[in-house]
Amino acid sequence: MVSFYHTAVVAATAFQGAQAWGVLGHATVAYIAQNYLANETVAWAQGILGDDSDSYLAGIASWADQYRATTAGKWSAPLHFIDAEDNPPSSCNVDYERDCGSKGCSISAIANYTQRPLHDEAYEVGGNDIKVTFDGYPDNLHADWDTYIPQKKVGGSKLTDAQSWANALVAEIESGALKGQAAGWIAGDDVSNPIGSATKWASDANAYVCSVVMPGGAAALQQGDLYPDYYNSVIGTVELQIAKGGYRLGNWLNNIYNNKVAKRSVDAALPDLSGRDLLPADRPLSRAKLAREAMGEKCCNHSH
Numbered sequence: 001m002v003s004f005y006h007t008a009v010v011a012a013t014a015f016q017g018a019q020a021w022g023v024l025g026h027a028t029v030a031y032i033a034q035n036y037l038a039n040e041t042v043a044w045a046q047g048i049l050g051d052d053s054d055s056y057l058a059g060i061a062s063w064a065d066q067y068r069a070t071t072a073g074k075w076s077a078p079l080h081f082i083d084a085e086d087n088p089p090s091s092c093n094v095d096y097e098r099d100c101g102s103k104g105c106s107i108s109a110i111a112n113y114t115q116r117p118l119h120d121e122a123y124e125v126g127g128n129d130i131k132v133t134f135d136g137y138p139d140n141l142h143a144d145w146d147t148y149i150p151q152k153k154v155g156g157s158k159l160t161d162a163q164s165w166a167n168a169l170v171a172e173i174e175s176g177a178l179k180g181q182a183a184g185w186i187a188g189d190d191v192s193n194p195i196g197s198a199t200k201w202a203s204d205a206n207a208y209v210c211s212v213v214m215p216g217g218a219a220a221l222q223q224g225d226l227y228p229d230y231y232n233s234v235i236g237t238v239e240l241q242i243a244k245g246g247y248r249l250g251n252w253l254n255n256i257y258n259n260k261v262a263k264r265s266v267d268a269a270l271p272d273l274s275g276r277d278l279l280p281a282d283r284p285l286s287r288a289k290l291a292r293e294a295m296g297e298k299c300c301n302h303s304h
Contacts, residue, residue, distance in 0.1 A: 022147030024157040024165075025242055026061035031166030032173075032246020033057060033253065041257040055159055079109035084206050089217050092210035094203045096195060107198040130218045135227040144226065145213070145238070152227070153235055169243045178243055185244045186251045191259050201248065205241060212237045 021029070034057050037045065046052045051059065067073035068080065082105040084094045100108050130141040134148050147157075154161045172178040189197045212234055214221060221230065 021145075021150060021242070021245075022157070023062050023065075024147070024150045024154060024162055025245075026065075027055075027058040027159055027162035028150075028165045028169070028242050029245040029249060030057040030061040031055075031163050032170055032243065033250035035166070035170050036247060036250030036254070038254050038257070041254050044257050045253065055163075058159055058162060075103075078103040078105060080106060082106045082202055084202075086206070086209075088213075089210045089215050092206050092208075094199060094206045096199050107195060107202055130214075130221060132221050133225045134231075136225065141213075141218075141221060145234075149231060149235065149238055150242070152231060153238070165242075166246065169239060169246070172239075173243055173247060178240070182243075182247055185247050189248065189251060189255070191252065191255045197252075204244075208237055208241070 034042075042056075046056050049056055049060065053059065064076070064080070068076050078101060082094065082096075082099050083101070084092070084099050086093050094107075096107055099105065128140050128142045132139065132141050132144065134144045135152065137148075139148065151157055154165050169178075173182050188200065191197075
């Protein structure tokens with residue numbers, strides 16, 4: 001029997017890599033979340049992680065990516081995305097029963113990797129097959145959204161860069177342009193309904209594929225350099241989604257503590273955190289699923 005303590009360790013560490021960006025984005029989301037944790041949740045998380053530093057969540061924010069790259073963690077790769085089989089840029093939507101494969105997905109993994117638009121999209125394997133140029137360098141659209149666009153905004157990828165970016169976004173949430181929006185980001189979030197909550201987050205991010213990521217289709221993105229015009233058109237959405245991810249993560253961890261930890265007084269087993277017990281019924285592999293399988297079930301064609 002898996003102990004509650006051991007399960008809590010896995011849950012806490014997995015949630016730090018739950019917002020589907022590169023190293024900078026992950027750490028920034030974690031720093032934002034730290035600002036919104038209740039004192040009891042902070043003590044719980046720090047105790048589990050054995051870290052009472054100012055970066056107790058941010059320091060392990062890319063754990064899920066690192067684990068995925070190991071032999072032992074290879075199985076977890078499908079849990080980093082959901083391939084929404086929609087039709088961007090004309091139609092963007094997420095259907096859990098349709099889109100989550102038999103090996104699991106981000107929603108079945110319970111809120112893992114749902115804030116980034118291209119981690120919630122099947123088109124061209126989440127943008128991995130859309131070859132583009134950004135700031136003079138050839139890469140792919142997925143890599144730009146994961147890593148290069150955030151780094152262009154901040155100027156680096158160190159923890160200090162993430163902390164500075166997080167501080168700026170927290171200021172926007174507390175007293176700036178995002179103040180009136182934050183309550184809506186967590187409205188209806190319910191740890192007793194993780195599939196419903198995670199589907200809502202994924203649908204929110206997926207909508208930006210049509211409206212922001214590729215409103216003119218993939219071909220339009222392959223004409224010239226994406227910097228500065230495309231960058232300027234999307235960076236506001238990147239910052240918005242980073243802010244949402246951190247605010248939601250803080251609220252989710254508080255709710256996990258209040259509803260799942262504080263009320264438990266026995267060492268007992270919890271449901272499978274991979275979400276395998278929540279998978280939809282098997283369906284024949286679609287064209288999108290076959291394309292993902294050909295990639296070896298990876299979510300990205302680049303390093304985080």
